[in-house]
Amino acid sequence: MTQTTPDHxxxxxxxxxxxxxxxxxxxxxxxxxxxxxxxxxxxxxRHARAENLRFFDNTSEARAAGFRPCLRCKPDDxxxxxxxxxxxxxxxxxxxxxxxxxxxxxxxxxxxxxxHLQREFRRETGLTPKEYARAVRQKRLQQQLADAxxxxxAAFAAGFGSTSHxxxxxxxELGMPAADYRQxxxxxxxxxxxxxxxxxxxxxxxxxxxxxxxxxxxxxxxLEADLRARFPEAQCTPDTGLGDQLSAVIAxxxxxxxxxxxPLDIRGTAFQxxxxxxxxxxxPGQTRSYSELAEAMGSPSxxxxxxxxxxxxxxxxxxxxxxxxxxxxxLSGYRWGVERKRALxxxxxxxxxxx
Numbered sequence: 379m380t381q382t383t384p385d386h387x388x389x390x391x392x393x394x395x396x397x398x399x400x401x402x403x404x405x406x407x408x409x410x411x412x413x414x415x416x417x418x419x420x421x422x423x424r425h426a427r428a429e430n431l432r433f434f435d436n437t438s439e440a441r442a443a444g445f446r447p448c449l450r451c452k453p454d455d456x457x458x459x460x461x462x463x464x465x466x467x468x469x470x471x472x473x474x475x476x477x478x479x480x481x482x483x484x485x486x487x488x489x490x491x492x493x494h495l496q497r498e499f500r501r502e503t504g505l506t507p508k509e510y511a512r513a514v515r516q517k518r519l520q521q522q523l524a525d526a527x528x529x530x531x532a533a534f535a536a537g538f539g540s541t542s543h544x545x546x547x548x549x550x551e552l553g554m555p556a557a558d559y560r561q562x563x564x565x566x567x568x569x570x571x572x573x574x575x576x577x578x579x580x581x582x583x584x585x586x587x588x589x590x591x592x593x594x595x596x597x598x599x600x601l602e603a604d605l606r607a608r609f610p611e612a613q614c615t616p617d618t619g620l621g622d623q624l625s626a627v628i629a630x631x632x633x634x635x636x637x638x639x640x641p642l643d644i645r646g647t648a649f650q651x652x653x654x655x656x657x658x659x660x661x662p663g664q665t666r667s668y669s670e671l672a673e674a675m676g677s678p679s680x681x682x683x684x685x686x687x688x689x690x691x692x693x694x695x696x697x698x699x700x701x702x703x704x705x706x707x708x709l710s711g712y713r714w715g716v717e718r719k720r721a722l723x724x725x726x727x728x729x730x731x732x733x
Contacts, residue, residue: 392428394419401494404457407434409445416440421451464488465502468495469510478511497676504649504677504684513648568609569617572598575628577718580694581605582624584617588641592627592694594714608692630695634662634722635730640696646687649680653687654697662698662726667705689713695722 394402402419409416410426416437417423434440437447437454447454468484479487484507485495499507515538568590570583575594581601583591591608595601606614626640644654656675660666666674668688669681677684688699691713700719704710712719 415448416445417448418453500676504680566612568612568614571620587643590643634726650687660701665703
């Protein structure tokens, strides 16, 4: 795109050049008529006059027009590779810091504004810097609880600023109290109940924090074995007090458009939890592809990681990974069988039932 570029787009690009906006790198190239060079939008060189600029969609067009690459900003280098390298450096900075760096500190280290850093970091990792730092702290805490003399020592070594903050946050990050985690989770109690449903058999399991597993199948023995494999260190026992929760899940299968109020204990990595949250935002009767869900999360390059998180979903129905289809609308794989997926989508497509 050369001088025929619409004026409003020229103005937008001129503002990006003035701001040396690194997030615009790779979206267009500008050339300076008086010097004969072409640059990327973030070029640190002194700004030329606006009337001396020409805009191109890529470096090939600029070269074909007789311009040569700038030696300072090196526009022929891959901007995506540079972004990846920049975010990788920030990830290492977060991982090596005793206390999580602030957003401003990370922005200064990257040479970006805080807003641009948030957007670029999420695009490359699927997480915000704060979410990534929390995931790093969670992993560090798990390691420290296995080796530190006391839970308090582990808390400070993992980066918690106070014991009160640690004891408030640890159960959510570990899925259980820190003391139980130090003992391998052997004290954790997981109750479960199994019953018939329109899709065969359904198992609902509950921890102290809430519903931690919803599994579908045809054989009670296999469902119980699946649950024990998911919680190998916990004490998994039948729980007759789960009748209401079991009924609520069955009702949700029968009437998917109703609101569900189940307290959930959703465990997974920070990225997995973001994917599961995004899945819960898809209305009944609608579907998304992996790439569409990644785009909605602000991480368009993370479609493969989104697929992995969907496959790891521990809460069938309630976290509706069955609403993910292929880009052409056809059904993709489903942890609990494609036929169950088809049945769920058909029920949702019928709309809410009349009272």
